[in-house]
Amino acid sequence: MQPTPDPAASAVLAVVFLPFVAAALVPLVYRALGERTAYYAAAVALACFGLVASQYGTHGTVSFPWIPSLGVSVSFYVDGLSLLVGFLASGVGVLILTYSGGYMHGEPGQPKYYAALLAFMGSMLGVAFAADLIALFVFWELTSLSSFILIGHYQRQKSSQYAARKSMLITVSGGLFMLVGFLLLHAVTGEFSIVYMLENPELVQEELRQAGLFLPVLGLIGVGAAAKSAQVPLHIWLPNAMEAPTPVSAFLHSATMVKAGVYLLGRFRPVLVSHEWELAFAILGLTTMTVAAILAVGATDIKELLAYSTASHLGLIVAGFGFVSDLGGETGAFHIINHATFKAALFLVAGIIAHEAGTRKIENLGGLSEDLPITAGITAVAALGMAGVPPFNGFYSKELLFEAAWEAAAHAGGLAWLYPAVAVFGSVFTFLYSIRFLMLFFGEKPTGLHKVHSPPKAMLAPPLLLGILAALVSLGGVLGTFGFHFEPFDHFVTEVWASTVAPDADLHGGFSYHVPTHLTPAAAMSAVTIVLGAAAYPFYGRLHRGVNRLTDVNLLRANWYYDSTVFGANDFSDTVAETVQNGLLRTYATWALATVAALTLAGYAASGVTLPEFALAEGMTLPIVLVLLIAIVGAVAVSIAPSHISGVLTLSILGFMVAVFYVLASAPDLALTQLVVETLTLVIFLLVLDRLPAFYGNAGRGKMIRDGALSAVVGATVFVTVLVSTAATPADGIAEEFVNRAVPEGGGGNIVNVILVDFRAFDTMGEISVVAMAALSVLTLVAMRERGETQ
Amino acid sequence: MSTVIARTVTRTVVPIILVTAVALLLQGHNLPGGGFIGGVLTVTAFALIYIIYGLNYLEEELLHQNREVLIESIQHGIVGNYQLAFGLGLAVAAVAGLVPLLFGGNFLLQDYWVLHHLPVYGELHVASALAFDLGVYFVVVGALLTILAVVGTE
Numbered sequence: 001m002q003p004t005p006d007p008a009a010s011a012v013l014a015v016v017f018l019p020f021v022a023a024a025l026v027p028l029v030y031r032a033l034g035e036r037t038a039y040y041a042a043a044v045a046l047a048c049f050g051l052v053a054s055q056y057g058t059h060g061t062v063s064f065p066w067i068p069s070l071g072v073s074v075s076f077y078v079d080g081l082s083l084l085v086g087f088l089a090s091g092v093g094v095l096i097l098t099y100s101g102g103y104m105h106g107e108p109g110q111p112k113y114y115a116a117l118l119a120f121m122g123s124m125l126g127v128a129f130a131a132d133l134i135a136l137f138v139f140w141e142l143t144s145l146s147s148f149i150l151i152g153h154y155q156r157q158k159s160s161q162y163a164a165r166k167s168m169l170i171t172v173s174g175g176l177f178m179l180v181g182f183l184l185l186h187a188v189t190g191e192f193s194i195v196y197m198l199e200n201p202e203l204v205q206e207e208l209r210q211a212g213l214f215l216p217v218l219g220l221i222g223v224g225a226a227a228k229s230a231q232v233p234l235h236i237w238l239p240n241a242m243e244a245p246t247p248v249s250a251f252l253h254s255a256t257m258v259k260a261g262v263y264l265l266g267r268f269r270p271v272l273v274s275h276e277w278e279l280a281f282a283i284l285g286l287t288t289m290t291v292a293a294i295l296a297v298g299a300t301d302i303k304e305l306l307a308y309s310t311a312s313h314l315g316l317i318v319a320g321f322g323f324v325s326d327l328g329g330e331t332g333a334f335h336i337i338n339h340a341t342f343k344a345a346l347f348l349v350a351g352i353i354a355h356e357a358g359t360r361k362i363e364n365l366g367g368l369s370e371d372l373p374i375t376a377g378i379t380a381v382a383a384l385g386m387a388g389v390p391p392f393n394g395f396y397s398k399e400l401l402f403e404a405a406w407e408a409a410a411h412a413g414g415l416a417w418l419y420p421a422v423a424v425f426g427s428v429f430t431f432l433y434s435i436r437f438l439m440l441f442f443g444e445k446p447t448g449l450h451k452v453h454s455p456p457k458a459m460l461a462p463p464l465l466l467g468i469l470a471a472l473v474s475l476g477g478v479l480g481t482f483g484f485h486f487e488p489f490d491h492f493v494t495e496v497w498a499s500t501v502a503p504d505a506d507l508h509g510g511f512s513y514h515v516p517t518h519l520t521p522a523a524a525m526s527a528v529t530i531v532l533g534a535a536a537y538p539f540y541g542r543l544h545r546g547v548n549r550l551t552d553v554n555l556l557r558a559n560w561y562y563d564s565t566v567f568g569a570n571d572f573s574d575t576v577a578e579t580v581q582n583g584l585l586r587t588y589a590t591w592a593l594a595t596v597a598a599l600t601l602a603g604y605a606a607s608g609v610t611l612p613e614f615a616l617a618e619g620m621t622l623p624i625v626l627v628l629l630i631a632i633v634g635a636v637a638v639s640i641a642p643s644h645i646s647g648v649l650t651l652s653i654l655g656f657m658v659a660v661f662y663v664l665a666s667a668p669d670l671a672l673t674q675l676v677v678e679t680l681t682l683v684i685f686l687l688v689l690d691r692l693p694a695f696y697g698n699a700g701r702g703k704m705i706r707d708g709a710l711s712a713v714v715g716a717t718v719f720v721t722v723l724v725s726t727a728a729t730p731a732d733g734i735a736e737e738f739v740n741r742a743v744p745e746g747g748g749g750n751i752v753n754v755i756l757v758d759f760r761a762f763d764t765m766g767e768i769s770v771v772a773m774a775a776l777s778v779l780t781l782v783a784m785r786e787r788g789e790t791q
Numbered sequence: 792m793s794t795v796i797a798r799t800v801t802r803t804v805v806p807i808i809l810v811t812a813v814a815l816l817l818q819g820h821n822l823p824g825g826g827f828i829g830g831v832l833t834v835t836a837f838a839l840i841y842i843i844y845g846l847n848y849l850e851e852e853l854l855h856q857n858r859e860v861l862i863e864s865i866q867h868g869i870v871g872n873y874q875l876a877f878g879l880g881l882a883v884a885a886v887a888g889l890v891p892l893l894f895g896g897n898f899l900l901q902d903y904w905v906l907h908h909l910p911v912y913g914e915l916h917v918a919s920a921l922a923f924d925l926g927v928y929f930v931v932v933g934a935l936l937t938i939l940a941v942v943g944t945e
Contacts, residue, residue: 750825764927
């Protein structure tokens with residue numbers, strides 16, 4: 001390939017951050033423009049699209065120093081794949097935001113809606129261009145967050161809350177898996193830079209294998225991608241996410257967010273591609289493709305059908321990326337584009353139907369082409385593409401998948417023949433539901449469906465444009481048969497394809513596509529799919545009911561597992577909270593102390609700390625021994641004291657003995673402090689005790705034993721901790737240093753004080769802040785309690 | 792809780808405690824003492840008055856305070872003064888830390904000067920750390936008195 005120019009730094013930075021800035025301005029803009037904010041947002045998206053387009057043809061890294069002294073920088077990477085996702089996010093964004101102007105008319109919460117959509121678009125662009133693992137992760141989770149807001153747009157509805165929570169739980173936790181994978185990658189390579197990994201894929205894979213971390217990294221990144229791209233069995237959030245307003249569904253769940261997972265696979269494909277990779281992702285993708293297509297046949301709601309169909313097509317892309325051969329990367333790259341065009345168009349069509357016909361139930365719809373001729377035309381192009389019928393766009397990418405599956409099977413033999421078989425099987429169902437969707441526009445109008453109005457222009461133009469794009473791609477294939485190619489388009493797909501294979505891979509002269517002119521295995525598989533699909537279509541109703549009967553079985557539903565886990569966890573945490581925090585101070589103290597002691601001791605045990613030898617005799621004079629003995633007597637007396645008052649008084653014996661011990665051990669400062677503090681605590685204790693009942697509660701024997709054992713354990717923990725921590729004192733004590741420097745540098749003879757105010761003044765500063773904070777919190781606690789804030 | 796003996800002893804002892812506390816604060820740099828101990832000792836003096844005479848006496852008779860109450864549940868306006876004290880203390884400590892910046896030093900850099908030929912004292916060490924110590928003193932006094940007053944009122 002000829003060298004390409006470097007991307008322009010300012011453009012890339014602007015493309016990522018412009019949407020966020022624009023999102024922050026939405027409340028102000030909304031005050032000025034009202035519902036026309038949609039067009040403001042669309043203009044922002046258009047600007048982003050322009051900026052992305054201006055970088056078309058460039059390739060390379062853009063880096064901005066951020067904290068130069070620590071070598072931290074913000075960097076972005078521009079190549080075919082990131083440009084593709086950038087185009088999708090901003091381009092579909094323009095259409096969706098325009099469409100929203102019509103669709104969201106009169107809806108509540110519009111400022112929030114547009115701000116979240118713009119923020120989402122920005123995060124998605126960030127995901128596309130991030131050149132750093134951490135930055136990628138941050139933008140990745142930002143897409144989850146903003147989609148959480150968007151899915152839960154109707155925040156008062158229980159079903160929206162459930163859907164938003166579900167998608168958040170699944171996609172965010174998937175992202176955490178991915179983060180662990182990234183950290184492992186970093187641990188092995190010592191790099192956070194994705195560009196480094198893309199430039200040395202073999203080296204990175206080699207290092208990963210040597211560290212034995214290849215499979216974990218593959219798995220963790222796979223989980224992240226699968227959660228985001230709704231792969232089985234994590235696909236369950238996608239149908240629920242249809243609670244969102246339709247433009248959101250079209251944007252997030254057909255063109256952008258769900259593509260993030262696929263993007264991740266494409267991004268790491270050059271680095272991780274291997275035999276294991278093929279096994280993992282070809283199986284995952286094909287399973288998802290088939291299962292989701294079957295579920296789509298069982299769908300009763302048009303958006304539900306499209307949601308399952310999305311999961312199914314994402315499965316197709318994942319399977320494509322999964323196949324190791326060059327065809328695999330080609331499949332994925334091309335199908336991302338095709339899927340985005342036809343699926344976004346279909347979602348917008350579904351929005352039009354729901355908006356104008358007032359229902360989304362499949363059985364209540366039919367014969368819509370009379371009232372909605374243009375929409376019917378768009379649907380025909382898009383749905384036939386989705387079905388994989390030649391010469392529509394989805395056909396070519398599906399052909400590529402068949403080819404890749406066939407090649408993989410021919411290469412490996414044996415069980416690998418399941419790849420093409422499953423691919424065909426799943427495609428039959430894809431064909432079935434696509435035709436079912438198309439048939440909404442034909443046949444007889446069901447009774448109860450009144451005349452359907454035409455949608456406003458703002459709602460019709462975006463799907464029309466997407467439909468035209470899909471048709472153009474389709475036309476490209478027809479023309480390709482006669483030797484005319486859309487050079488720029490082919491070139492762009494080649495660029496994307498090149499991003500998903502190793503840098504030195506052979507691309508066979510670039511990407512081109514056409515209708516098959518002679519019988520190949522793939523063409524035969526397509527023919528079988530269409531014939532089987534057409535033969536099965538008359539039995540659609542029966543299949544639909546069969547699928548639904550199957551999904552009524554709890555054990556077969558991924559949703560059932562999710563619900564059981566989540567609600568089970570809720571119940572469990574309620575139980576735990578009631579046990580641990582039952583409102584009795586005694587219980588809180590018991591659990592807190594037991595936990596701290598257990599964790600500390602377990603920590604010592606885990607790190608294999610050995611108790612240092614200590615000699616009792618060292619530095620022990622008779623007075624010290626006496627004083628300590630009295631202290632022990634005091635301690636025993638505390639535990640058997642009959643009332644609070646005598647308990648506190650005997651406790652202070654212990655404190656004063658410690659003070660005397662300090663005096664004997666020549667630490668006058670400590671002794672002074674201890675004496676004064678002891679006196680003051682005694683006073684405060686007595687003040688409080690004045691108001692308390694003078695007797696102890698009658699605790700049972702079992703509780704007494706438990707408390708006794710706990711206090712013994714806590715005592716042992718403290719003892720061990722003191723031993724272990726003092727044993728770590730360095731041989732040449734730091735004390736010597738302080739003694740030598742106190743007078744000449746601090747000008748004070750009291751070393752303790754010089755340390756406090758001169759050498760470690762910053763520490764002291766922090767400590768007095770803590771003291772002040774403690775006083776404030778006492779004040780607040782007491783005041784809040786008295787105000788009766790108990791609701 | 793207040794007998795004649797207790798009242799009399801308190802009257803005698805409290806001034807001594809306060810003087811000792813201030814002495815501890817001032818001599819802290821060279822001899823046992825310092826802001827923290829001085830602060831705690833001062834609070835014990837207040838605690839003594841409080842136990843023997845009650846907070847009202849302290850507030851009205853000794854300090855002639857009759858302030859509006861900020862938080863209803865805390866019956867004594869003097870708590871506001873205590874809060875002021877530890878706020879002030881933090882400010883003093885922070886300013887003491889910032890001043891060296893004016894002279895091109897680091898945050899919290901301390902210095903000291905030795906004054907010769909003073910009447911009565913003869914030679915005297917003056918350490919800039921005293922300002923910082925004063926901040927510590929006020930924070931401790933303010934915070935502990937706040938706690939004492941709030942808990943005591945309860």
